[in-house]
């Protein structure tokens with residue numbers, strides 16, 4: 001096919017080539033192909049501390065102290081091509097082991113990436129935090145089907161249907177703390193980004209209790225992203241902690 005395309009105008013040709021190399025969740029650029037798209041994504045194949053994982057009942061019981069300090073934030077939203085993302089640019093942060101990590105962004109996966117006792121949830125939400133040295137803490141919340149989620153309503157109403165730069169939605173604030181479950185039991189383990197380059201730099205905190213989202217809300221997200229989740233990875237030698 002390369003010969004047939006010689007002589008075509010540059011624009012469609014170069015755009016098609018670039019798109020082929022952008023990771024995603026399709027047949028040709030999905031998780032099984034990530035490591036072949038560019039050598040920079042090799043860890044997606046060779047890593048031994050990868051995410052997501054299945055969270056099992058035999059996790060080690062241990063106190064996990066996470067202090068969450070979230071502020072209401074103006075709604076700044078974008079479609080990255082792979083998910084819907086909220087950009088957070090305020091004083092929201094969490095403390096873990098007496099270290100502060102500032103909240104950078106929030107995004108969504110459909111279906112969930114982590115599984116709980118072998119079962120996936122309809123969706124999963126990731127709150128991505130970083131310290132000055134770019135150590136990451138990702139706080140994860142499962143979404144289950146139930147009543148409409150009022151807090152998600154302005155996000156769902158404004159989520160772009162195609163890839164776009166970030167847009168600030170005027171006069172709309174999101175209170176991110178309202179997107180966390182009431183129960184604060186959680187799991188903790190060391191893993192990776194669940195997207196390329198799959199860097200093994202993430203401390204994961206996953207709440208055991210899910211928050212609710214309506215079937216209409218689920219369908220709206222699924223129509224934009226039929227699948228944008230990586231499947232579970234081997235635990236290997238890692239331990240998983242679970243708080244009571």
Ligand SMILES: [Zn+2]
Nearest residue numbers: 107109126194
């Ligand atoms: Zn994620």
